[in-house]
Amino acid sequence: MSSRLGNDRGMASKRVVIVGGGFAGFEAAKVLRKIVSRAGSDIEIVLVNPTDYFLYLPLLPEVAAAVVDPRRVTVSLPAALPGVRLALGSVHTVDLEGRKVAYTDPEGAERAVDYDRLVLATGSVNKLLPIPGIAEHAHGFRGVPEALYLRDHVIRQIELAAATDDAGERDARCTFVVVGAGYTGTEVAAQGPLFTAAVASRHPELAGQKIRWLLLDTAPKVLPELAPRLSRSADKVLRSRGVEVMTGDSVDEAKADGVRLKSGDFVATRTLVWCVGVRPDPLVHGTGLPTQEGRLVTEPTLVVPGHPEVFACGDAAAVPDLTRAGHVTAMTAQHASRQGKLAGQNVFASLNGGQLKKYKHHDLGFVVDLGGGKAAANPLHIPLGGFPARVVTRGYHLAAMPGNRIRTAVDWLLDFALGRQSVQLGLVRSPHVPLDTDSPELPRVNG
Incomplete structure (x- = not known):
């Protein structure tokens, strides 16, 4: 195994390795870099990540719906x-005894880097369920390749539907099934009808053709995490756009030509979007460290018990929720960002004999962008709907993004003024966006 970094630290006396450049890892690196710079310390910070960009996940549905350019969210x-x-690389081994991390770079070479402090912010991957055909026929929604693939796929189905005289095939290609009525699934299903209507309007052959969007979830309502008022508001928007909201139901089997539901109905479709949730990155299990709910057990200071040199945060960590006794913090970008900031502070403190702080934060609320001027939000747990929710939602995203704010705002303005571009780019093919992401070579989202 070659070691591009190894012990070559230059003038640095200590090295901190951060695994994952998502919300948690990004903030950990950002905060630690500022503290080190301000203190004049000679600590080297190494960030190991499969891509050279931070991904702003919340706007992926707008990428898939051709509202926002994919470069805006990276x-x-x-x-x-x-x-x-x-x-650059995907970590596959953490040697706790040797204090070394091994990873595979984009060209397949094996690399390793040693550390004095390690921050595990490996994030999450698609959550799989033991449903026949899901891994083969469904597509997740956790990265830019998947969003680009879905955008091309939806456009392609509409165009193929316009080219066929077979009524059954046309109906199937004009039927889109989204599984999971959480934040991502609800936003995808809400954006979907607006997108397909724009594409279909350019094909007079589809005049009068019904385009179906189905949103399935075993939960009794959409956005079950939110207050009833916000859930009802989102449900109303979905139904007003023709989305068939099917709560209390889900997929029992997926096939190439459609899905069989738990209710027994068969829906002919060529599109199955999987948004049922996430699970910790498989690297978590590979460390051999204790886990809770599949996430690394940590102390409130984010330190991994028994390993004072190792910290964990974000979706990979089961951080005790000090605001709710007996619970761990939810797998949200909000918690990941805050935990990342604290990880950066505590890592520096641990290297300099300082006092470690405990993580304690209340959720400040959520925003859900439903497209077409609609949104649902509860900033500071104040439920909002209509235009105020839209303003808060877009304002929140612009404030939370670490870059590309002006470009994103311009994309929103152009979408409002000129409509959506609807051409296939053909950049991502189906085999490159598999739902099963256990392999380190497959797409992951760090957080």
Whole structure:
């Protein structure tokens, strides 16, 4: 195994390795870099990540619906984190005894880097369920390749439907099934009808053709995490756009030509979007460290018990929720970002004999962008709907994004003024966006 970094630290006396450049890892690197710079310390920070960008996940549905350019949701890590050394690759082994991390770079070479402190912010991957055909026929929604694939796929189905005289095939290609009525699934299903209507309007052959969007979930309502008022507001928007909201039901089997539901009905379709949730990155299990609900057990200070040199945060960590006794923090970007900031602070403190702080934060609420000027939001747990929710939602995203704010705002303005572009780019093919992401070579989202 070659070691591009190994013990070559230059003048640095200590090295901190952060695994994962998502919400948690990004904030950990950002905060630690600022503290190190301000203190004049000679600590080297190495960020290991499969891509050279931070992904702003909440806007992926708008990428898939051709509202926002994919470059807007990707922020360059070298540009945003000057002074942080980027190691491109997917980590597959953590040697706790030797204090070394092994990873595979984009060209297949094996690399390794040692550390004095390690931050595990490996994030999450698609949550799989033992349903026949799901892994083969469904597509997840956790990264730019998947969003680009879905955008091309939806356009392609409409275009193929316009080209056929077979009524059955046309109906199937004009039927889109989304499984999971959480934040992502609800946003995808809400954006969907607006997108397909724009594409279909360019094909007079489809005049009068019904385009169906189905949103399935075993939960009794959409957005079950939110207050009833917000759930009802989102449900109303979905139904007003013709989305068939099917709560209390889900997929029992997936096939190439459609899905069989638990209710027994068969829906002919060529599109199955899987948004049922996430699970910790498989690397978590591979560390051999204790887990809770599949996530690394940590102390409130984010330290992994028995390993004072190892910290964990974000979706990979079961951080005790000090605001709710007996619970761990939810797998949300909000918690990941805050935990990442604390991880950066505590890592520096641990290297300099300082006092470690405990993580304690209340959720500040959520925003759900439903497209077409509609949104649902509860900032500071104040439920909002209509235009105020839309303003809060877009304002929140612009404030939360670490870059590309002006470009994103311009994309929103162009979408409002000129409509959506609807051409297939053909950049991502189906085999490159598999739902099963256990392999380190497959797409992951770090957080």
